[in-house]
Amino acid sequence: MSGHGTPIPMTSRPCGPLQGTARVPGDKSISHRALILGALAVGRTEITGLLEGEDVLDTAKAMRAFGATVTNHGDGAWSVQGVGVGGFGEPDQVIDCGNSGTGVRLIMGAMATTPITVTFTGDASLNGRPMGRVTDPLALFGTQAVGREGGRLPMTLVGAVDPVPVRYVVPVPSAQVKSAVLLAGLNAPGETIVIEKEATRDHTERMLAGFGANVDVVETDEGRVITLQGQPELQPQTIAVPRDPSSAAFPVCAALIVPGSDVLVPNIGLNPTRAGLFTTLREMGADLEYENMREEGGEPVADLRARYSPDLKGIAVPPERAASMIDEYPVLSVVAAFAEGVTDMQGVKELRVKESDRIDAMAKGLRAAGLTVDEGPDWWKVTGLGHGNVPGGATVESQLDHRIAMSFMILGMATQKPVSVDDGSPIATSFPIFETLMADLGAQIVRSNT
Ligand SMILES: O=C(O)C1=C[C@@H](OP(=O)(O)O)[C@@H](O)[C@H](O)C1
Numbered sequence: 001m002s003g004h005g006t007p008i009p010m011t012s013r014p015c016g017p018l019q020g021t022a023r024v025p026g027d028k029s030i031s032h033r034a035l036i037l038g039a040l041a042v043g044r045t046e047i048t049g050l051l052e053g054e055d056v057l058d059t060a061k062a063m064r065a066f067g068a069t070v071t072n073h074g075d076g077a078w079s080v081q082g083v084g085v086g087g088f089g090e091p092d093q094v095i096d097c098g099n100s101g102t103g104v105r106l107i108m109g110a111m112a113t114t115p116i117t118v119t120f121t122g123d124a125s126l127n128g129r130p131m132g133r134v135t136d137p138l139a140l141f142g143t144q145a146v147g148r149e150g151g152r153l154p155m156t157l158v159g160a161v162d163p164v165p166v167r168y169v170v171p172v173p174s175a176q177v178k179s180a181v182l183l184a185g186l187n188a189p190g191e192t193i194v195i196e197k198e199a200t201r202d203h204t205e206r207m208l209a210g211f212g213a214n215v216d217v218v219e220t221d222e223g224r225v226i227t228l229q230g231q232p233e234l235q236p237q238t239i240a241v242p243r244d245p246s247s248a249a250f251p252v253c254a255a256l257i258v259p260g261s262d263v264l265v266p267n268i269g270l271n272p273t274r275a276g277l278f279t280t281l282r283e284m285g286a287d288l289e290y291e292n293m294r295e296e297g298g299e300p301v302a303d304l305r306a307r308y309s310p311d312l313k314g315i316a317v318p319p320e321r322a323a324s325m326i327d328e329y330p331v332l333s334v335v336a337a338f339a340e341g342v343t344d345m346q347g348v349k350e351l352r353v354k355e356s357d358r359i360d361a362m363a364k365g366l367r368a369a370g371l372t373v374d375e376g377p378d379w380w381k382v383t384g385l386g387h388g389n390v391p392g393g394a395t396v397e398s399q400l401d402h403r404i405a406m407s408f409m410i411l412g413m414a415t416q417k418p419v420s421v422d423d424g425s426p427i428a429t430s431f432p433i434f435e436t437l438m439a440d441l442g443a444q445i446v447r448s449n450t
């Protein structure tokens, strides 16, 4: 788990063209869900391409604590022998979800309608994030929660003894909240209905249907209405996890800003609820192509080809696109630094409650690297300096946030002077092979702060 070990200072130096093929790891969102739904199925689920990052490994450990048998067969192949909906046993230890908001919030949902008592904790970042957004709707099922002030971890949940189904309108655009309610609805008799005004990533709905649950999704004037029939017997599945578009974002964005680059990032999940960054980059003038578009395991997939893009321009990113690229704003702001003009990012309040306050963390580091950043509660603007003109020469706090650490490593590849982060250790939560993958393309990242 990040944040518990020794900090790893890292420096990224300006480098020559990035070239080659970047095989990024499996999708983090899908990996968490595969383990959790596998644990709730009756029988053995087989998973290939699982992300073996700390966030997902913490979820695997948690599933074992609830009674599932989770086995690592090597090379990303895992199996989960599930205990069935309502079959979770009571763990005899605290569940530590490390740095992972997705892990803790989805697991809270998965246990909330089973009569067991579970205490959750995490690292300093996770213990500062709001959990009321999940425990409020879980209370409607009959689940009790006691935590620290402001709904923070550590927190104990007492699962409902006689859960009732729920109808819930999600008040913030959050796939984690939506998913927690749906997972809780699995063990409530009758129909649980979740309504989201803005579409967020839909991996839970897709995977629930794949496991044989009865899930119905209808677009209405009120939003996306998701109806789940409770108490199904979930059928074990064979799941091939696609590569993570949120990880692909880093080599793609690096290629756009380092002169002479040409990088292929194969086999990337392009579910429209995840692909907003790539649309935005193309609008900014990025030389980014989708090759070999196809469908795999019910998800659209393509190979991304990114080349150095000399004529990037700042744009206003449509706020309605925010949910489909919410984790990609930090690295988008890095590309914006090399564009001509202002990149305006509105409707992104959620960035303030991620592993760090991502607007604050990026604004501080970008300013230290010589850029102008304006910000408000739910917006920020980066004024680009154009290729070759970004000074760099700063050491930035990564604030226990993998995406902040990786974004500044990408920045340093094209600045005039190197860029350092005080701690790159959080990168292992989502992208454990980041340093070797980027080095193989030609990047110069070293473990030191000089
Ligand atoms: O459901 C998921 O897998 C995720 C949902 C998003 O969080 P929110 O639900 O808080 O928007 C995203 O930021 C996170 O990295 C993964």
Ligand SMILES: C=C(OP(=O)(O)O)C(=O)O
Residues within 6 Å of the ligand: 099, 100, 101, 102, 103, 327, 354, 355, 403, 430
């Ligand atoms: C926000 C993220 O993850 P989580 O909420 O699962 O910690 C992320 O990976 O960018």
